[in-house]
Structures are given as structure tokens and as C-alpha cells.
Amino acid sequence: MRSIDDLLTIMARLRDPDGGCPWDLEQDFDTIAPYTIEEAYEVADAIDRRDFADLRGELGDLLLQVVFHARMAEEARHFAFADVVEAICAKMVTRHPHVFADAAADDAQAVAASWEAIKRRERAADGDTDTSALAGIARGLPEWQRAAKLQKRAASTGFDWPGPEPVLDKLQEELDEVRAEFAAGAGRERLTDEIGDLLFVCVNLARHARVDVSTALRHANAKFERRFRRMEALAAEAGSALAGTPLDAQERLWDRAKAEERAG
Template identity: 55%
Template sequence: MLERLTTIMARLRDPVGGCAWDRVQTFATIAPYTIEEAYEVADAIAADDMAALRDELGDLQLQIVFHAAIAEDRGDFTLDQVIAGICDKMERRHPHVFGDTAASPGWESLKAAERAEKPDGSALAGVAVALPALMRAEKLQRRAARTGFDWPDAAGPRGKVIEEIAEVDDAADADARTDEIGDLLFAVVNWARHLGVDAEVALRQANAKFERRFRAIETAPGFAALPLDDKEALWSAAKRDQADKPRD
């Protein structure tokens, strides 16, 4: 089936008989679709929708084949090299399964050793810039923590959150306020990490909760024109009603 997909992609990008849109795509133009498809995979998993998951995994696989086709056209690498590379990496990172080592030296220590061999030997190297900001903040913090640069417990980041709130209040202009809000969000992620909470997951759940409650109240007659107090009353009622129901 993978060969069939690569054949389809080759025809789509054929300079003569291919698709005009597919022929002109680049890594940069396709990257947003790749990210979107990864999120749609995550959505299907969250919904426990196996039919959707099967479909979305196919869409994500198409993105991989598409990038590899662009690379091959440029003479950079092929899909076979991509697959060979990940096969080599998985075997290298599991010597206790594929080698003679009895115990695993640890996934993270193996990854750290690989990073140390690259030109950028920073503990922060390889944390993708395109990650969601909350997720990237947590990864940066975890990487830094492995070097000992971390609070000993949750009290430190909690105090930092309070400090950053005060700095938001004291911000002199819009640029300073943006900067301080960023520091505040980073501090909240750090606090969440120390509490064992995945900030990205927590915010996703909060988004879903808000959406459920707002959808429940916006159907009230004349909702947009209602005074805020009336909207707050509807919101409180929706919270009570949904609290009595099983969670999604």
C-alpha cells in the first residue's frame, strides 16, 4: 500500500500530466497541513473514534510521502532513506531489545547522547519551534531541569506566578504587557509541571469545558442582548447541570 501511495504522489507531481497544485508545493507550504493533520489524529484519539483515526492516520501518512517526494525531486533524500533512518534510530535506542545489552540505558540518556554528537550541543537543542507554545515551554523546562536548573519543589514556580502577575499589572505599555504575559504563561507551565500536570492537556480540557458550557447557554432566547448578570446566571446553571453528568 505504501508503494501505491508513492506512485499516486509521483503522478500528482508529474511535470506534464500531474496536478498543478501538487507540483508547486514546497516544504514550507505543506508544513501547516502536516501540523494540522497531526492535530486531527489527536482529536480522533480523544474522541475514541477509530474510523476517524484510521482516516486521519492516512492523511498524516500522505504528508510524510509528500515531504519525501519534494525532497527526492530536489535530490536531498528519499522516502526509503527516511524509513531506514527511523528504523536505525529505533534499533539504536533499544539496545536491550535489538542488541546484546540486558538493561536499557534509558531513552532520554540515549537521546541526550545523540544530541551531544550534533553541532548544537545545547540541552535545549531539537525542541521544535513549531510545537504549541505551552508544550514547547514544558519541554524546554524539562530539558533545563536535567542540567539541575530547576526549582526544588512547586513552591518556587508558584511564587514566580504571583511575581509575574504583579509585573503584568505594572507593565508600562502594550509591548511590555505582552512580554510580561508571556513570562506569566511560562511560569504557569512551570508550576503545572512541578504539580505533575501537563499544561497543554489541562488547557485543552479547559477549552472543551468552556465550549460545552457556552454552547449550552448561547441558545437562550435573546442571549446576545442579555445583561452580563443574566449570562453569568445561565453560566452557573450550565456548570451545575454539566457537573451532574458524566464527563466526556
């Protein structure tokens, strides 16, 4: 059975200027970062599909990303993989005083509150003078995720709707504003602003429903793909291509694909 040391050795060999891999040697933090994000999403996809054989492989791919970044950092004399392990171990111990010290936390909500309080103290100790409830939310997050974090932090101060009903009312209000902009022939800047407001409220609705936005959108994407592919198959069975089928006929194919899926 191979160990993490074997993976570190392989990565070092790939990055060795003397006989290493030309592709791996050309990479830097900026070029590898998109692969890191992609691998994280592939892990989430395997979990969503409950494909644990695939999850094993995807977790390996994600681990490789950590090792790759650590190797480049070691080459630049910033830090090594051992420092990454030390840092995360120290963080986990520090941020779980209810497990590793004598603090108390009765439920997951209390743990989350303690975690955020410890993070604030850590930022202050590092000289961060931003005391806003919104401090420390990374700007590199996918925007839907950053929206959810902004809303959650704001809610921790009491700035929140009491339930989903007023969020639904706000959603209708924002939708009406988008309709009005279209009717007025608004330009891209105005539409970007209003559609952004609409999407922000959609994220808030998901938060109130305790639904992960990414998971919901993945399900919607998968459902659309299944039904669209079935439309293509139905058109092919009828001896035609979907691209040449009139819109009203395409809509009937869509309805048929939906009905088949629900019946199945």
C-alpha cells in the same frame, strides 16, 4: 488490501506534470508544512476523544503528509521515501541499545536519559559544537512545547524547583507583576514580557504536575465551547440572542450551563 507502495504511486500520479492534480502540483514544502502540523493536531484530537475510527483516518492523513514531503524531496533529488524509512529505522535501533544491543535500562527514566545522551553524541559527530544542556531544542516547536522542553532540559542539570509549591508561589508573584503593569498603564511591550513570564511559569507548573499542556488546554477549550454553546441554546430557548443579552444575564446562563454539565 492496499500497501504503502500504492500510496506512493498515488502521490507520484498527483504530482505528475503530465495530467496530475493542479493543486498538488502547485504545492511546495512551505505550503504543505501547515497542513502537516494541522494533521498532527487532528490525530491528537482523535486520541483525546478516544474515537479510534476517526484516528484511523487521521493517521492516514498524517501519513499522506510524510509521503507528500518525501515525493517533493525526491523530485528535487534530495532524498526519497525509502531514505526516510531507512533513517528512522537506523535511529530507532541506535537509540534503543537496551533492546537492540547489550545496554541496560531499568525504567522509562533511564531510557529517556540514554536517548538524550545518544542525541548529544550524534550532534557532536555531526560537528555541532553547542554543548549547552539546551542544545538541539527546535525553534519551530509551538512555544508552549518549547518552554516545556527548555524547562525539562534545565531540570536535568538540577536547576529546578523541588516541587509544585514553590512554582505556585512563583505563579502568584508573576500574576502580581502583571497586575502592577496594568495598574501602571503599561504598554504592550511590558505586558507582553510579564504575561510571557506568567505563561512560562504555568507551563512549569504543568510539568511538575506531569500534565501535558496541550492536552490540558484542549480540555479547557472543549469545556468552554460546550458551555458557551449551551449558553447560546438557553438564550434561544428564552427567545433572545446571546449577543444582545446583558453581561450579568450572560453570566447567569454560564453558571446554569456549568451546573447542568456537573449534574449530568
